[in-house]
Amino acid sequence: MFVKLLTIVFFFSLLSQFPKSFSQILNFTYNGFRPPLTDISIQGITTVTPNGLLKLTNYTVPKTGHAFYTKPIRGHGIAFVIAPNASLPYATAGPYIGLFNIANNGDNTNHVFAVELDTIRNTEFDDTDDNHVGIDINSLESVKSSPAGWWDKKGQFKNLTLISRKRIQVWVDYDGRTHQIDVTMAPFTKDKPRKPLLSIVRDLSSVLLQDMFVGFSSATGSVQSEHFVLGWSFGVKGEAPRLALSKLPKIPKWDPKKIDIFYNDWMLMASIFFFPFLLISSLIFLVRFIVRRRRKFAEELEDWETKFGENRLKFKDLYFATEGFKEKGLLGSGGFGSVYKGVMPKTKKEIAVKRVSNKSQQGLKEFVSEIVSIGRMSHRNLVPLVGYCRRKDELLLVYDYMPNGSLDKYLYNNPEVTLDWKQRIKVIKGVASALFYLHEEWEQVVIHRDVKASNVLLDPEHNGRLGDFGLARLCGHGRDPYTTHVAGTFGYLAPDHIRTGKATTASDVFAFGVFLLEVACGRRPSQIHSESGERVLLLDWVFGLWNEGNILDAKDPNLGTAYDQREVEMVFKLGLMCSHSNPHVRPTMRQVLHFLKGDAVLPDLSPLDLCQLGMPGINHGPSESGMFTGGSSIVGSILSGGR
Structure with a gap:
């Protein structure tokens, strides 16, 4: 199975003025994250691997992961994420990257600044593509974004694939006097390019409170992914210190040869010693598979739905029409659900299926009744409603597919x-x-x-x-x-x-x-x-x-x-x-x-x-x-x- 994996080496530089009496040490460098990590708190599914990798997410979906420097940073400061607290308990996973939720996204009272490295395109946030870097202020609708990449010495733009399993360096610089924010990227073996990937002038004095906390936030969604931070350098009143790249921990490797050797040995042992056990296990698995499949496609038709007749479609047909509602068939998503393209198995009719949730039984009954009534309308400038499907707390509305999109x-x-x-x-x-x-x-x-x-x-x-x-x-x-x-x-x-x-x-x-x-x-x-x-x-x-x-x-x-x-x-x-x-x-x-x-x-x-x-x-x-x-x-x- 292919898993999205993103690895970064992160630098932060801050040019600002502080009171003369201010004596807090604001510089720190992590060439890997080896225990004991007394100054970093981790929440959610974030862990530290034995070899010193800060592993923000694992294969669990949908979950969030956070890692914050526990000491507050005072003055004009920016890191991968800056928040007023050393945790984000109300943030959600998926497209909100563990930073916000559907209610507070875009709220100026968040006081959150972040630099996102996004590998999923979310149209509701105006994402340009599924491989971009963005500057976010209180919202996941970036104030400026760009496809991931870097500028070489000849002034040519080179693409960087965030999920290439290759290590990437990221620099974020903020000048508290000129208010200039620069985000720069480069491959692991390259020096910091002279030209930043993103550059914008923005006064953050209204965003940042007196005490702020710097750290990292990540989340998983419908696609399994892993996100690693290899090293972190933070500097004030000058460039962040260089990390010792040679000392940084290695990322997990994928070795197909070892997998093949293990597979062959296992097959040999199974054929000699465990064939009876394998046969019994297979029978048990088959029975459980059949039971789960029946439960998966089970539907409950209530009395009030009988009058709708052919307007109700089978969930099983819609599941196979959309190939299990896979992400590759996603046409769009928003606050009221996601829309998938599908092809009905028997008729080969192209459809668009919208999935919405409704936990109110009475509201659902009225909703279905109206939707079916609307489905009887016929006009050349209306998208025909083919029918609906109801399963547990989920409602699926099925429309004719429009090939030219919205x-x-x-x-x-x-x-x-x-x-x-x-x-x-x-x-x-x-x-x-x-x-x-x-x-x-x-x-x-x-x-x-x-x-x-x-x-x-x-x-x-x-x-x-x-x-x-x-x-x-x-x-x-x-x-x-x-x-x-x-x-x-x-x-x-x-x-x-x-x-x-x-x-x-x-x-x-x-x-x-x-x-x-x-x-x-x-x-x-x-x-x-x-x-x-x-x-x-x-x-x-x-x-x-x-x-x-x-x-x-x-x-x-x-x-x-x-x-x-x-x-x-x-x-x-x-x-x-x-x-x-x-x-x-x-x-x-x-x-x-x-x-x-x-x-x-x-x-x-x-x-x-x-x-x-x-x-x-x-x-x-x-x-x-x-x-x-x-x-x-x-x-x-x-x-x-x-x-």
Whole structure:
């Protein structure tokens, strides 16, 4: 079996100023980690091997491992990970690398700085690939990242494979006066390159508290892996001392010859002495295998599910369709589950299977009932729901597979393949048509609650199809929806939805407005400013350009020159109208569709007109009437409405 293995030699250098009375010794060097380790505490599955390797993780999944220097470091300091405590008890494994969890990731009160060496690509954190180095500040969405590698003396970039089983050197330097952070890598036998792999200027004074602890954090997930630290050098007011590379412990070796010799000897002994025992053991194993297999695929069909008939699929079929939900078939993952590609064994139909967890029995019953009802819908711009499967606390939703993937991969991070304006406006009209069908044309009102680019899939003809109905809710025409809690994605949530907890067709229109700007701009609905570190909402940015008379400057540069300026400008203004904080100002999807098809002309509104719309005679809170009045108005609108 192939196991991911990552080995590093870590240097840390700090240039900073301390009070003259400060006498704490801040320099230490570990040429291997041989006991007794009086100044290093280890937690989780971290161990120290007999030959002096700091083994952060083993084959246990999913688990975390930590190793921290027990004495606090004072001043501006950075290590592989800096945290306010010498342990991270609430951090989780898998994609959170033992640093954060789903609740606190991105929270500025974490006061955590880290340099990640990541061998898994997690799209929810905007990872570039599965072999990268990133600088993380309070979040696993790196402020800067790069494929792993180093710059040789000729100025040529050389790739480094983190899981090559080869030893790697890593240097992290921070200057407390200039606030420059440098991360440098090199093979084990090379000197420190002059040019760093990553370099960024960032003032960490707001991140680091007076007393901080330095150390290492690691975690295992769906892939078995081992992570080793061979040596660690920490220095203040100058470069970290060089490690004695020749004294560092060796990593475990994989010797196929020894395995073959052992295998042959074992077979000889087994054939002579243990054949009867082997036969009995094989029979016992076979019986246990059959029993476990039956338990593995066992399903319990409850009475309330009988009416759904053919909508329920067998877990066994989905298991084999996805080859056991292996990582190679993973199409994407997020807060509501993971999606796998599969091929049904009998029909050879390509499917996409989403796995979600639901421990509420009553909630599960209502959820399945609605999902099956939604599965009866038929529209050319909806991703067909094939059926569902329920097993223990797990729910699996099965959709038709869309070969061109989700729309977001054509919009962000300089994609290799993008869409021209004709293709984008076709997708926009398709999604608008789908929402109109959900809101007005079907037998019940369907509120999607999660309209965004990543939930729009492209079929072979690049038609936009709205999918992922995991959050959708139904209600009768002319009735209020019964939802009383906020659900959806930050950046797409309407202020009225956040404030009341009630999702409506108007909150879907708000999300569609953000989606319009997202597609036309090629930007995410919220981004962290590279210099200030502040979160900037797409709505504010586009409205600011419109207010300056330069709204077309917001268009995606990848569009080129082949586009209709009036149509692009109309989409921008329609997006801002749809995402107005006052739900009474937002058009219905029927009106939106008329505007997009040219059956109706969008009102010729100025930025001031849009700010004043709906105010007279309507009792708005400050979160609604203050929309589009300044650079942070939308942020204030959302926060004041939701707290």
